Amino acid sequence: MTTNTSPRRRLKLSVVLDHSVLIIGAAFMIVPVLMLLQMTTVADLINMKTGPSLMIGDQLDDNFMKAMFKADGFAGDNTGLRMLINSLILGLGFAAGKIVLGMMAAYAIVYFRMRFATLAFWIIFTTLLLPLEVRILPSYEIVQKLGMLNTFHGLIVPLIASATATFFFRQFFRSIPEELVEAARIDGAGPVKFFIDILVPLSQTMIAAMFIIMFVYGWNQYLWPTMITTDEDMFTLVRGIKQIAQSQEGTTLPEYGRSNMLALIAILPPVLVVVFFQSWFVKGLTESDK
């Protein structure tokens, strides 16, 4: 630009209004997190006395160590670290299981000439109306009878059937041009090869999107882990925090610092997943080369 226009743009009322709304909204979301952060920096006694305040204490490292490595309960295995690992296993297994199963189901529905394929799809789809909570008792009974209580597969496998993933992958596969399938057939790629060599790489962005949703969903599971895991070393973060925050017995104080620290740690992985995969998302949307 060669012309020298005034650098200062005039503030328009609508701009001010838009930004105010956004700033208020952002503050509304961030303040609880900041409160959480503040409470992790002070000792539990002060938290008990004053509640959240503006004071930044010096107990951050202490609370962190307690959160990650202090164990309580009977067996003494449910350290924060252990719970974090459990949660990660659940989240990853849950997301991966749903993606793999959903992709394979969608592959069968879209690419194979089966009788009643459409009917099968809609039956799968209607299971969206039957969330886990509706069938939790029979599910529990099955897992219990199979002896899968307090195991990771007991935690993950009953949850991985996914109408959502099947639906999204079905829609995506249907948008892949027919000629690609035919070209692959002529190139001698059988069903398995086509799936692995062509469909999976083409679905990358879809897989990333599903992974974001499903990982967060799995990470945040509360009811199911609560029922399936009774051993303390199988606890997930989300389930374990409550245990700690509530433990006010006799003269012991509730461990605000530790539980809030754990809450912060529990927020982190989903945030990281979203932040990391978001770039994939954008890449997939702009570099559409189908």
Add this chain to the structure above:
Amino acid sequence: MAQVTLSQISKVYPNGAKAVKPASFDIPDGEFVVLVGPSGCGKSSMLRMIAGLEDISTGDLHIGERRVNDLDPADRDIAMVFQNYALYPHMTVRKNIGYGLQNRKIAKAEINRKVAEASALLNLDDYLDRKPSQLSGGQRQRVAMGRAIVRDPELFLFDEPLSNLDAKLRNQMRIEIKALQRRLGVTAVYVTHDQVEAMTMADRIIVMNAGNIEQIGTPFEVYNRPATTFVASFMGAPPMNLMEGTITDGQVRIGDLVVAQNLDHPAGPVTVGIRPEDIIPDAAGQMKIEVSLVEELGAHRLLHGTLGGHPLSVYVSKDNEVRPGVLHVSLKQNAVSLFGKDTGARLS
């Protein structure tokens, strides 16, 4: 390389639609055959049956000595180029070309050698590590060609490969494909709806309409001796003029005008076909055309008008200055084709 034999091949879709009525023809080794026809005429179904992408409802298909009706596309030793190229978008050009070989468990060094050979042939050397999305339409077309030739198939199949290209590139690729096929000497079946492509590329043309084969012949035969009124009106731009006429006393007339002598056929109504370029302006000519519109085409002029009430077009060279109005013309020798009025078939 192989001869392809179709005997009584037909296609009936599950909904009862007869896409291809029983058809038989041979394609000799190394010949370039073009299937041409309007959309929905069954030419694509025919090609897809040869490829093995559609089941053959009845009849036998042989490629070389083998009956291939029940073979998978991959086992038929064919290669196909699709209209939208169907390149694998996530693979580099190199991988796209080599994918078929890789699936056939061919050694890596051999694949590399063949890919290099194909890319050299198609001037793709600079693009081997690019993805299809980074290529232009013509380059993608070449990659699709590369994918076909790298396998040394017995038979090339082309499904309207040029219709996604712009006109200029289309002309260029047309020549390239034809030259490549000549050089490799591979039998080829090419489907198009564009009669110019058919005329320019084919050794033999198969004209299809509504599931029927209307005519099989060299471009020259198809153009000059169309077997039916459909072929006459489909091949050639502008198409052949078709007018209602009669034969009486060995003379072919349009209205009162005698356009030809014909002693072979009984008297009665006929359809008279005359190519627009077979009508020449001639001050002494007996035919009078009422010219209503002149299209300037540069090298030629296309006149639209009527002859005895029948609409008609005339193709004259640029040397003939013509204005709307009455134009005297005469016909070239043997310019008149006669077709049965009801059957539409050529009366030879």
